Amino acid sequence: MNSGKTVTIIGAGIAGLSAAVFLTEKGFKVTLIESSPKAGGRAYSFYDNERKMFFDNGQHILAGWYENTFEYLRLTDSLNYVNFQRSLEVNFINKKKEIFKLKCTEDKPPMNLVMGLLKYKALNIVDKIYLKKITALSDGNAEKFRKYKNARELLKGLKQTKNLITYFWEPLILATFNTSPENVSPELFVNVMKTGFSESGNSNLVIPSADLNKLLTDNAMKYFTEKNVTFKTSEKVVSIDITDRVNFVTLESGEKINSDIYISAVPFFSFRKLFDERVYSENNFKAEKMKASGIISVHIFLKEDMPDEMIPENSLGMTGLIGTTVQWIFIRNRRHLSLVISGADGAGLNEETPERIFEICKRDLNETIRNFEKAEIEGYKVIKEKRATFIPDRDSENYRPQQKTKYENLFIAGDWTDTGLPATIESAVKSSKIISNIIIN
Numbered sequence: 001m002n003s004g005k006t007v008t009i010i011g012a013g014i015a016g017l018s019a020a021v022f023l024t025e026k027g028f029k030v031t032l033i034e035s036s037p038k039a040g041g042r043a044y045s046f047y048d049n050e051r052k053m054f055f056d057n058g059q060h061i062l063a064g065w066y067e068n069t070f071e072y073l074r075l076t077d078s079l080n081y082v083n084f085q086r087s088l089e090v091n092f093i094n095k096k097k098e099i100f101k102l103k104c105t106e107d108k109p110p111m112n113l114v115m116g117l118l119k120y121k122a123l124n125i126v127d128k129i130y131l132k133k134i135t136a137l138s139d140g141n142a143e144k145f146r147k148y149k150n151a152r153e154l155l156k157g158l159k160q161t162k163n164l165i166t167y168f169w170e171p172l173i174l175a176t177f178n179t180s181p182e183n184v185s186p187e188l189f190v191n192v193m194k195t196g197f198s199e200s201g202n203s204n205l206v207i208p209s210a211d212l213n214k215l216l217t218d219n220a221m222k223y224f225t226e227k228n229v230t231f232k233t234s235e236k237v238v239s240i241d242i243t244d245r246v247n248f249v250t251l252e253s254g255e256k257i258n259s260d261i262y263i264s265a266v267p268f269f270s271f272r273k274l275f276d277e278r279v280y281s282e283n284n285f286k287a288e289k290m291k292a293s294g295i296i297s298v299h300i301f302l303k304e305d306m307p308d309e310m311i312p313e314n315s316l317g318m319t320g321l322i323g324t325t326v327q328w329i330f331i332r333n334r335r336h337l338s339l340v341i342s343g344a345d346g347a348g349l350n351e352e353t354p355e356r357i358f359e360i361c362k363r364d365l366n367e368t369i370r371n372f373e374k375a376e377i378e379g380y381k382v383i384k385e386k387r388a389t390f391i392p393d394r395d396s397e398n399y400r401p402q403q404k405t406k407y408e409n410l411f412i413a414g415d416w417t418d419t420g421l422p423a424t425i426e427s428a429v430k431s432s433k434i435i436s437n438i439i440i441n
């Protein structure tokens, strides 16, 4: 069990944190190095002096199929900071202010989804006739969908109607892949559908009940203290010295760190800088070719409590909007709504001013939420994350490296590595799990 071997992990996002925990559990002596002053990477909370409260950098939703993430949460004693749905349940509101509930049944997948969609009142009889075609997705055989260029073409090939696409596929794809269906590789799409609808409970949504620091990092810090993990913050790795194996890494301060094993857990947009030209091209790394996709979160604060008739029906405080720029509303409390705009670059909003983004949100809420125009808004906060995820188009599959490299002591972790999943917390943690399994075995 106690291998006594030393491991250096570069980057303390959720991939680096989970790699540190999984390997510490197996008796490795871990040093984790993070360039910023804190852990968490692209999933963190920060204190806002103006509003005197913590904000997450963006609402994070997990799902029942995040098995590796749940293992990390269990090991860091944080599993009690998430709420699980009993079955997938989401309400949607359109611009006619009509509310439609999509609720999967407790049947065996994929029938749970088919039955849920059959009862979904946003769909008409013709839509429902074409529903049965989606069972073709659930065997996960991506090969037969290779002829399609992207998920939108695949859905067309399966004769999915406009209504089905508007009221089901587009919200699902935007939420999962953070981009629209034409930017999603059909193979990745089929893999996610298979994962989500292969076992009971997999498609259920899981929503954090605490802020992201509490959920992902605070308890990990306690764990590191207890288990003697060395965690260096504000220390950037500037290079990895490689001959036929990794010899050491160099920090910006000039310090050299030496260990038996090294794991890069930096995002795709920082990876190129770790290597010299020779190593990068010899390994055919292509991280710099990946395209980023943004997410914008907008918090709206009301002067008075929302009246009951204004609160959209919801499960776990979450409601989807149809036909608007804002896709999701999360009700934090009766005076605080948090809104999500996924694929913000696609919506052309990455470079917009907070004032303009707020106006768009207000317009969307007026158009969808009953009596919203009567509510007095006391303030708002816009949080932009321009590089939240990568665009998972077909090209991206050629740029995602495997976790194992040709050097026996170098591994690559991160949501963008080849996990068969889109850029998610689960992809990040899965990459670490793959690495820890390889190292242990």
Ligand SMILES: Cc1cc2nc3c(=O)[nH]c(=O)nc-3n(C[C@H](O)[C@H](O)[C@H](O)COP(=O)(O)OP(=O)(O)OC[C@H]3O[C@@H](n4cnc5c(N)ncnc54)[C@H](O)[C@@H]3O)c2cc1C
Residues within 6 Å of the ligand: 010, 011, 012, 013, 014, 015, 016, 033, 034, 035, 036, 039, 040, 041, 042, 043, 057, 058, 059, 060, 061, 062, 235, 236, 237, 238, 265, 266, 267, 270, 295, 296, 385, 387, 388, 389, 413, 414, 415, 416, 423, 424, 425, 426, 428
């Ligand atoms: C607004 C927003 C909403 C999201 N919503 C969801 C969601 O609902 N569900 C979901 O599953 N996922 C969601 N995601 C995606 C999820 O946050 C990411 O997939 C995940 O956090 C990526 O983790 P990572 O460890 O792979 O990378 P990162 O979090 O990017 O971590 C990499 C770390 O490496 C550090 N680093 C970089 N270079 C160096 C260096 N040279 N030396 C030392 N350290 C370095 C960075 O500072 C960073 O801390 C969302 C992301 C955002 C931004």
